Amino acid sequence: MECHRKWSCLSSAWLLFLGVFVFRQTWAVHHSHIGQFTAVGTAHSLLELSAINFLNDIEVGSYNKAHKQIIVKIPWISKALGVNNIIKKINLLVEHEQHFRWTIQFLSRNDTNHNRNHTAQLLAECEIDNNITVKSHIYLIWDGVEYFRIDEEVGHWENINPEFKEYQHILESPFWTTLRKRYMKLYCVDLMRKIVGYSSIRDNVVPEVAVSQHVSPEGSIILSCIASGFYPRSILMSWEKYGKLGIWGNESSSGTLPNMDSTFYLKVTLELPPEDSGAGYTCVVEHSELKSPAIYSVPGKSTVEKSWVLELGIVLAIILLLSCAGAIIIWKKRKTGSTGQLERAFPSTPPAPSSLP
Ligand SMILES: *[C@@H]1O[C@H](CO)[C@@H](O)[C@H](O)[C@H]1NC(C)=O
Ligand SMILES: *[C@@H]1O[C@H](CO)[C@@H](O)[C@H](O)[C@H]1NC(C)=O
Ligand SMILES: *[C@@H]1O[C@H](CO)[C@@H](O)[C@H](O)[C@H]1NC(C)=O
Ligand SMILES: *[C@@H]1O[C@H](CO)[C@@H](O)[C@H](O)[C@H]1NC(C)=O
Numbered sequence: 001m002e003c004h005r006k007w008s009c010l011s012s013a014w015l016l017f018l019g020v021f022v023f024r025q026t027w028a029v030h031h032s033h034i035g036q037f038t039a040v041g042t043a044h045s046l047l048e049l050s051a052i053n054f055l056n057d058i059e060v061g062s063y064n065k066a067h068k069q070i071i072v073k074i075p076w077i078s079k080a081l082g083v084n085n086i087i088k089k090i091n092l093l094v095e096h097e098q099h100f101r102w103t104i105q106f107l108s109r110n111d112t113n114h115n116r117n118h119t120a121q122l123l124a125e126c127e128i129d130n131n132i133t134v135k136s137h138i139y140l141i142w143d144g145v146e147y148f149r150i151d152e153e154v155g156h157w158e159n160i161n162p163e164f165k166e167y168q169h170i171l172e173s174p175f176w177t178t179l180r181k182r183y184m185k186l187y188c189v190d191l192m193r194k195i196v197g198y199s200s201i202r203d204n205v206v207p208e209v210a211v212s213q214h215v216s217p218e219g220s221i222i223l224s225c226i227a228s229g230f231y232p233r234s235i236l237m238s239w240e241k242y243g244k245l246g247i248w249g250n251e252s253s254s255g256t257l258p259n260m261d262s263t264f265y266l267k268v269t270l271e272l273p274p275e276d277s278g279a280g281y282t283c284v285v286e287h288s289e290l291k292s293p294a295i296y297s298v299p300g301k302s303t304v305e306k307s308w309v310l311e312l313g314i315v316l317a318i319i320l321l322l323s324c325a326g327a328i329i330i331w332k333k334r335k336t337g338s339t340g341q342l343e344r345a346f347p348s349t350p351p352a353p354s355s356l357p
Contacts, residue, residue, distance in 0.1 A: 029131070031056055033192040035124040039100035042115055043108045046101040051093060055192060056201050057233040058262045063093050080198035081191070089187070107142060119143055126188040128196075136184050152184060202262050205231045206289040211296045213278060216271065220249075223270045223298050225283035229263045236286040237268045240295075248281070249273055 033055050040048040049065040061072045070086055070093075072078045078086060103120050120142055127135035136152035147161040148171060157171045170176065195201075207230035213223045225237055233256055241248050250271040257265045272278055281298045 030127065030129045031192055031196050032125070032127045032135075033188055035122075035188060037096065037100070037122040037124075039097075039104060039120045040117055041101060041104040041120075042117060043105055043111050044114060046097060046104060047117070049093075049097050049100055051096075055195060057258070057264075058201055060195070060201070063090070065097060068094065074201070076199060077195055080195050085194075092187070124184065124188050126184065126192065128189065128192060131193065133189050136188065138180065138184070150180075152181075202231055204289050205229055205263055207235060207285060207287050209283065209285055209294065209296050211283045211298050213298050220274050221272045221276065221278040223272065223278065223281055223283070224267060225269075225285075225296065226265070226267045227285055227287075228265045229259065229261075230287055230289065231263045232288060233264050234288065235264070235266055236284075237266060238284050239268075239270050240282045240284050242280040243282070245284075249276065 034053070036052045036054070038048070038050050039046060046065070051063040052059060053061045058074075060074055060077055061070055063070050068090065070090055072086075081089075100120055104118050107120070108116065108118050121140070123137075123139040123141070125135065125137045125139075126133060138150050139146055140148040142161075142164070145161055147164040148157045148159055148168075150157045157168055159165050159168055207227035210226045210228075211224065213221055216222050223239070225239075227235055227237060235256065237253075238245060239248055239251070240246075248270060252269050252271075254265070254267040259265055268283070270281075278298065283296045283298070284293050285296065286293045
């Protein structure tokens, strides 16, 4: 940056700073919060209730009925929320026990075996982008099967399992509607705003990428691309052949998996058809911490062959050089009939073969 006058220099430095700041912000404005409640009980008692919260795909807190306390995984979050808020949340969860007890008793009231266990689950999911709510969903699950869901933007419950259709009016009653709207705002959206407004959950980390290939027992070439240690979770990995995107073989994925340090891991593989030699493939990785898609080429067999040829060439050259030197020594020995003149036999530039007699 060339600055002729002090003011123009300052303002361009300011613009540069602003540019970097805005760029970093655009990736940090999207946040998600998931609350997962699981209750186990029978027609006459609630045996278990647990709740787990995930913020930007990282577990931040949990609760269970047995201990009646919230365990905050990231210490500063307690500070961000304040003690009063946490006590309020515990009281609320104790209150939720009644709701789950009631739900399980109601749905299992016709059970012939009253000791049969049932599982009732509620998944609440919300997202903000630039501080605006862009998603607010609830899913209801009974014995592992989803039966209702709601998108707050649509505003009414969608029946997934027809066996439960008759309960729609209960979910849409003023009591549950008011409760649902209040809780989603207070405990899904506002709670998330409070936490992300205080600090970022963790530093963003660029993915480390490794690409490799091997041959399967059946003889086909399998390409692997591993991205590890990245944050946030969102990542796109694809295979290109000579720069073109396409389905080049059987693709599989490990799914994005969490690491202990709240970063993520993803492995994608591509099994090529037998006629494909595996040449020209690249793994393309897109992640918010990479300024543009990063391209990693597959360390091909061809490069292995090339280096082999190169090594062989060097070995041959050395053998040739040594045999030339040997020939000179023998020639010199014969000529002078003396020993101990090895230094002269190795001149700094080896003699061309034509200089031999
Ligand atoms: C329980 O039985 C009542 C009638 O006695 C019926 O209306 C209701 O659908 C049944 N509930 C379930 C969950 O099967
Ligand atoms: C019901 O669930 C409780 C708590 O998870 C468990 O201890 C109990 O063995 C279960 N009972 C049956 C009949 O599966
Ligand atoms: C985000 O939105 C909420 C509610 O609309 C508002 O109270 C809050 O001040 C906003 N925060 C920022 C940083 O704009
Ligand atoms: C892909 O998988 C299918 C079924 O597993 C198999 O029949 C097919 O041969 C595979 N194709 C390649 C290119 O490996």
